Amino acid sequence: MIDKIIVGSEEWCSLPNLKVPAIKVRVDSGAKTSALHAEQIVPFEKNGEKWVKFVIHPIQRSAKSTINCEAKVIDKRVVKSSTGTRESRYVIQTELSLGEQSWNIELTLTNRDSMGFRMLLGREAMTGRIIVDPDEHFKFGIVTPEKLKEYYSTSHLGDKKGLRIGVLASNPELYSNRRIMEAGELRGHEMHFLNIKHCYMKLDADHPEIHYRGGRILNDFDAVIPRIRPSMTYYGCSLIRHFESLKVYSLNNAASITQSRDKLYSLQMLLNHGVDIPTTGFANSPLDTNDLINMVGGSPLIVKLLEGTQGKGVVLAETKKAAESVINAFKSVGANILVQEFIKEANGKDLRLFVVDGKVVAAMQREALPGEFRANIHLGGKASIVKVTPDEKKIAIKAAKAMNLKVAGVDIIRSAKGPLLLEVNSSPGLEGIEGATGKDIAGEMIKAIEKNFKWLH
Structure with a gap:
C-alpha cells in the first residue's frame, strides 16, 4: 500500500526522463489531465512506433533555458482547457519526482505560455498518491533563483552552437517543415517552429518587436525560413519584413515572395529577363474574349485564375465554345484570369527543378496518372528522376535569379519550340522531389543560410 503524501497547491518537482531537474507545478484536483508546456511539437517514427519531439522552456516567463525532449506517444486526445477551448494534444508517459517519491504519469503536451505555470498536475496523476492542502505551498522546499541558474546553466544544457533558426509556417507536421527542422538540428543549429498565426508585431521606432503567443519575444533569431501558404501571403510577408527590419536573415525575402505570388507580374518579370513562357493572354473585358482566344493559338487552351494556386483554378478548354464559356463565366464574377496556349506535345508531363542559392540541386519529372487532367499545370501524379538539359537548368537558375x-x-x-517556364514557386514542397531523387534538399537549404554567416566556417 502506498502512503499518500500531502502537497500544497503549488510545488517544485522534476521530470528525470525528460532531463528536467526542476519545474514549478500547479497542483489542481479540479483538472482531470496533467499538462506540460511544450513547443515545436513534431511527431516521428522510432522502431515502428510513434514518438514526438518537443522543446521545453522550464522556467516561467523565460525562453532562455531550452531542453530538447523526445518521448513515445501513448495517445492523442481532445482536451478542454481552462478557457473552454478544445484542443487535440499528444499524450506521453514520463516519471514524476516529488519529494522522495517518484511514479509515472501521463502528460498532455500544449503551449502554456499564457498560463502562470509551465506544468499542471491533474487528478489522474494524483489518484491513490496525493492529498492536496490548498492552504499550503512548496511543502517539499523552494528552488531558489541561484539553484535554477545552476540547474539551467550553459554547462548543464550544453554550449549553444550554430544558429538560432525559425521555420515560419503553419503546420509543424507537414513533411517539408519536419525535414527542414531535422536538417537544421543535424547540422548543429537551434531550430524553432514558428506558427505564423501565433506571431504578432510591435511597430515602434525605437523598440520594434515580434512576439509569439503568450508574449515571448522573437527578436533574437539569426535567420528564418519562410514556408508561407498562399492564403497567408499578406500576413506572412508582413512578418518577414519585420524580421528583416530587425536584421534577421530570411532565406527568401518578403519582396521576392510577394512578387512570386502575383502570377501576371511574375510572368512579366520573367519575360523581361529573357525567360520563355507559353504564349499567354490577359484582358479585362469579356468583349475581348474572341481575340484573346486567337491570341494564344485558339483552342484547346488553358484558363488560369490569377488567384489560384498549385493547380487549383485551372481549366482546360478543349473547344472555342468551351473557352468562351469559361472565360466569360470567370469575367462575370469579376475574377482575373490568364489564358495560355496548350502544349500538346508535353503529353501530360512537366519538370520541377529545385533551385537553392543559384544552383539546381535536384530535378524530377511529373506525369499525370491515367485519366487525370494535366496540361501546363502541376497536379501531382507520378514523380520520377529525370536528366535535365543545360538549357533547362539555365532557365531555372535565371528564373530564380529574376525573382530574387x-x-x-x-x-x-x-515543347516543340524548346523548354518553356510555367511557374516559379517560392515555398516548394520537398516530399515528392526528395522521394524521387533521394537528395537532401532540406540540408541544402540550411547550407544556404550558413553561407551568410561567415563566422560559422
Whole structure:
C-alpha cells in the first residue's frame, strides 16, 4: 500500500526522463489531465512506433533555458482547457519526482505560455498518491533563483552552437517543415517552429518587436525560413519584413515572395529577363474574349485564375465554345484570369527543378496518372528522376535569379519550340522531389543560410 503524501497547491518537482531537474507545478484536483508546456511539437517514427519531439522552456516567463525532449506517444486526445477551448494534444508517459517519491504519469503536451505555470498536475496523476492542502505551498522546499541558474546553466544544457533558426509556417507536421527542422538540428543549429498565426508585431521606432503567443519575444533569431501558404501571403510577408527590419536573415525575402505570388507580374518579370513562357493572354473585358482566344493559338487552351494556386483554378478548354464559356463565366464574377496556349506535345508531363542559392540541386519529372487532367499545370501524379538539359537548368537558375529567390521550385514544360517556364514557386514542397531523387534538399537549404554567416566556417 502506498502512503499518500500531502502537497500544497503549488510545488517544485522534476521530470528525470525528460532531463528536467526542476519545474514549478500547479497542483489542481479540479483538472482531470496533467499538462506540460511544450513547443515545436513534431511527431516521428522510432522502431515502428510513434514518438514526438518537443522543446521545453522550464522556467516561467523565460525562453532562455531550452531542453530538447523526445518521448513515445501513448495517445492523442481532445482536451478542454481552462478557457473552454478544445484542443487535440499528444499524450506521453514520463516519471514524476516529488519529494522522495517518484511514479509515472501521463502528460498532455500544449503551449502554456499564457498560463502562470509551465506544468499542471491533474487528478489522474494524483489518484491513490496525493492529498492536496490548498492552504499550503512548496511543502517539499523552494528552488531558489541561484539553484535554477545552476540547474539551467550553459554547462548543464550544453554550449549553444550554430544558429538560432525559425521555420515560419503553419503546420509543424507537414513533411517539408519536419525535414527542414531535422536538417537544421543535424547540422548543429537551434531550430524553432514558428506558427505564423501565433506571431504578432510591435511597430515602434525605437523598440520594434515580434512576439509569439503568450508574449515571448522573437527578436533574437539569426535567420528564418519562410514556408508561407498562399492564403497567408499578406500576413506572412508582413512578418518577414519585420524580421528583416530587425536584421534577421530570411532565406527568401518578403519582396521576392510577394512578387512570386502575383502570377501576371511574375510572368512579366520573367519575360523581361529573357525567360520563355507559353504564349499567354490577359484582358479585362469579356468583349475581348474572341481575340484573346486567337491570341494564344485558339483552342484547346488553358484558363488560369490569377488567384489560384498549385493547380487549383485551372481549366482546360478543349473547344472555342468551351473557352468562351469559361472565360466569360470567370469575367462575370469579376475574377482575373490568364489564358495560355496548350502544349500538346508535353503529353501530360512537366519538370520541377529545385533551385537553392543559384544552383539546381535536384530535378524530377511529373506525369499525370491515367485519366487525370494535366496540361501546363502541376497536379501531382507520378514523380520520377529525370536528366535535365543545360538549357533547362539555365532557365531555372535565371528564373530564380529574376525573382530574387534563394529557394525556388521552377516548373518547366518541354515543347516543340524548346523548354518553356510555367511557374516559379517560392515555398516548394520537398516530399515528392526528395522521394524521387533521394537528395537532401532540406540540408541544402540550411547550407544556404550558413553561407551568410561567415563566422560559422
